[in-house]
Structure formats: C-alpha cells, structure tokens
Amino acid sequence: MSAGKIRDLSRFVAVALAACGLVALLAGGAHAMEFHLQSVGYGAECRGHCPRVIVAQGQISNSTPEEFIEFLRENAGDRDLRTVVLINSQGGYVVASMELGQIFRRIGAATVVARQCLSACVYAFMGGVKRVAPRGTSLGIHRMFANTSDGGFESSPHRVYDDGSLAGALARYSARMGVSRDLIRFAERISSNSIHIVTSTQMAQWRLASRSF
Template sequence: MLGGIALTPAAAQERGGAMSFHVAPLESRECGKHCPDVIVADGVIEAETPQAFVDFLKSGSADTKLRRIVFFNSRGGNVVASMVFGHILRGLRIAGVVGRFDAGGDPGPFVGECLSACVYALMGAVRRVAPPGSEVGLHRMSIVESQGGGFLRPPQVTRSFADPPMVAVLGRYARRMGIDPALVRTAESLPPDTVHVLSREEMRRWSLATSQF
C-alpha cells in the first residue's frame, strides 16, 4: 500500500519542541480513498516521550482507520528514552517511516528527518523506511551541563561523552533490533557536533532502513 509514497519538500519549520503525536490521513495514489490514518511523531524525544506515546495510543483506540505506522520527524533528544520508545514500537509491532506532515494542513507526507537519538527510536520499528529525500543522520552522544554563573558572570559549561559501557549498551540494543552494531560505533567515532547523513548504501549495509515498503 505504501510502496508508491513519494515524499516532497515543504517549507522548513522550527522543530525544537518536545515530541508530540497526532493522527493524519495518509494520501497516496496507491491507496486512493482506502488510505489509512497514520501516527505522526514530531519533535524532540524527551524522558516523558515513551509514556506520552503509550497514552496517545490509548486515546486513539477507537479510530478504525488507524494503522500501526509512525511517521518520524525529529532532530534527536534523550538516548535512553529513545531506546525505551524503540522497545515499545517493537513490542506493538509498529512500522516507522521518516517523514512529516505539514502543520498547515497541506496533504502529506513530506520529506522529514530522523537525526541523532531519533535513530535509536526508529530502530525499534518492525519495518523501517526512509523514502528518497528524507534524511537519517548519526551524531555522537554527549551531555552538556552548566554550573554556577550569576550577574555578569556566565555559567561554566562542561560537556561529557558516552563511556564504553554505555556504547556497549547501545550496541546490544541495536543487535536485538536487527541492526548492525557498526552503526553505533560509527556514530560514536564522529567528531563532536558532526551529523553524518547516512547514504542508501549505509542504511542497507547496516540493515537500518529501506527506501520503500
């Protein structure tokens, strides 16, 4: 049904808020009037996001057209929460697509992005699709903390990176989800602040995503 979806560019919007969920009708020539409703996940993945997703599913249980498909558009967020989110997707056998729906109400889907921690949430989907034009990007994990500061004195900012045990946890998670742990090692070898957008070959090699259902 989704094999003919073509995601097209739309106006860029600021997407720095916490991830929210809503239902949108999928529009595609392939399914016509029989197109289902899908779940749109848009924003930053935070500690509360997995539970918010579960609550959202409960609230939409009466929608008979709703299918187990989530469209991701996210620049990342909390890595641990992303893994929890991924486990929920896998347990409920939900598919994931990288794409977004325009908040202005224009028919969708459009190209989207799944960057940094979003990739670990996407891993949990039973089927993972990154249509042409959508971007999936790796980024090295880090925690930025600020201390002190006051009137006319800036706070002291420190940045720390994931230690080997945390990287090993991510690698084991990836393997359980059917993903080559080399993806995790590649992400953690990147220079700070670098986002590496995956090529189709890399996504295929690491079993992360295909370009269509």
C-alpha cells in the same frame, strides 16, 4: 510483515508524504515531540474511512515514551489507524529514544523518516519492524553527549561524553532491533559538533533502513 501488508503500507506512506505537502509541513522539529494522526487518501475514495498514520514530530524528551503510550490509549478505538509512524526529529535523549523504539517494536509499527531523523532519533527509528528513509530525507548520526553546567552564576553548558557503558547498551539494543552494532561504533567516532548523514549503502550495510517498502 506480509507482502500484502507491505504493499498497503507502501501506498499509505507514499500518499501521506505527497498529500498536503507533508514533508514541507514537517520542516520544524525543534520543540518537544508531539503526536497526531494524518489521514491518507480522501473521503470519496475510501468511503469515509481513510487510513490514518501517526506523525511524530519534535525532540525526544524523557517523558516522550509515556506520552506516546498515552497517545496510543487515546486512539485505541480508531479502526482506521495503521501502525505506521512518520518521524521528523532532530534528536533528544538517548535512553528515552531506545524506550520509544521498544514501544514501536511492541506495537509492530513501521517507521518512516518524513523529513529528518538525526542524532538520538535514529535509535527510536530502529524500533520499527520495517524501516524506510525515502529519498530526499535524512538519517544522521554522531557521538552521543550530555550537557551539564559548572554551576556558576552565568553557567555555560559543558559536554559530557559516555564512558562506554551507554554505547554498550546501545550496541545490544541495536542488535535486538536487527541493526548492526557497527552503526554505534561508527557514530561514536563522529564529532558531536557535526552530523554524518547515513548513505544508502550504509543503510543497507547496517540493516538500518531501505529507501522504499
């Protein structure tokens, strides 16, 4: 990514996060992930063609990657669209998150945490060619798990943990995205009942993100 493009993206993101209280607007995120475009700037200053960025909000489901591809198809003719994705998500499915991250990488998107990106969301976030977690936002990790039930009449969910195979796939994926495998090893040591908020030092150490462009 050229220095000029980074400066442009930095300006777009700064305005998008500040204008209209976008961070406050994205306070939710518990529903299935949805996508929409957010204009950056005002008509007079950009002569009716304000840059627009993608907002991704909600939990990542198995259908999310295909839904994002469809969203891109629907907006392919938008000449004002910039490949910047603002993410606000509490997590979701790990494999679908990796698939979404790979799509971000294929389209050359920069990924930016708009408020929070927790659990499996971090693996989608990894796909950005440039990754930013501005101060005041959170990246959170913990041990991955799946919910199942005992099949009873009033069945309750039970957590099933990875036998190491998915963690291995995640480690290989993170390496392809330019992120240290140590992040996966660390995450798998964090109880699934808690969340570890990644520090600025860890972001740099694991090559996960920076605080600014």
